Amino acid sequence: MKQVLFTDLDGTLLDLYDYSYDAALPVLKTLKRRKVPVVFCTAKTSAENEYYRKELGIEDPFIVDNGGAIFIPENYFSFSFECKKRGNYCVVELGASYKELRKALKEIKEETGFKITGFGDMTAEEVAADANLNVEKAKLAKEKEYNESFIFDEPKEKEVILFDKIKDKGFAVTHGGRYYNIHGKNADKGKAVKILTELFKREYGEVKTIGVGDSMNDIPMLKAVEQPALVKNKKGAWLDISLPNLYKAQNEGPEGWVEVVRRFIL
Ligand SMILES: [Mg+2]
Known part of the structure; x- marks a missing residue:
């Protein structure tokens, strides 16, 4: 049976x-040889995804901006389906536009006085320093299309107010390992995974889906796959969720990722 691996990037594969x-x-090489699709499913932008696809030699579809859109290489599937043509990709858009998201964040800032700093408020140099990226990568990280990442510099208990405000404005929020993200309410990793899984099924018949993540924004993805798995975070702990069939790797980040792939795919 065709296996498809959906994977988060930050804190998981990276x-x-x-x-x-x-x-x-080494494991990525084996997956490639065995033609197991490795689908990035991440808060990262399409520009950042392109970077890592090239670095890691991955040519499979990818999910950007926390489920904001699915990028499928042209002719990847043997059939045609509804999508927007963009360069060499067929793009299925689920999310709200960056402009709308920026506007909502600005309004929330004005209404609450919260210290909110979005990537759009920062220079590439500032993003680089904060996210521990080089300036070139920070530029790619700023090319957001369906998601805005931001720093919420307020006590944890004010999070509830922030979350309510975002919901009231018709958007959704997720918290990754490092940043908060505001995005369209139809944009979630889970929906994107389901759409893509259907396409894989049309191509291959039955498929088995495996999903690996590390934090809150991965929950929809983990719920949408047959075999969900968590890697440990930097505190040496797992995200506090219970899901049927959830596998918890003994290691953190990429080492935990390898453990999951070895156990369920190789
Ligand atoms: Mg992560």
């Missing part, structure tokens, strides 16, 4: 702090 992935390289 180390949360230095974005390294060396531990995963």
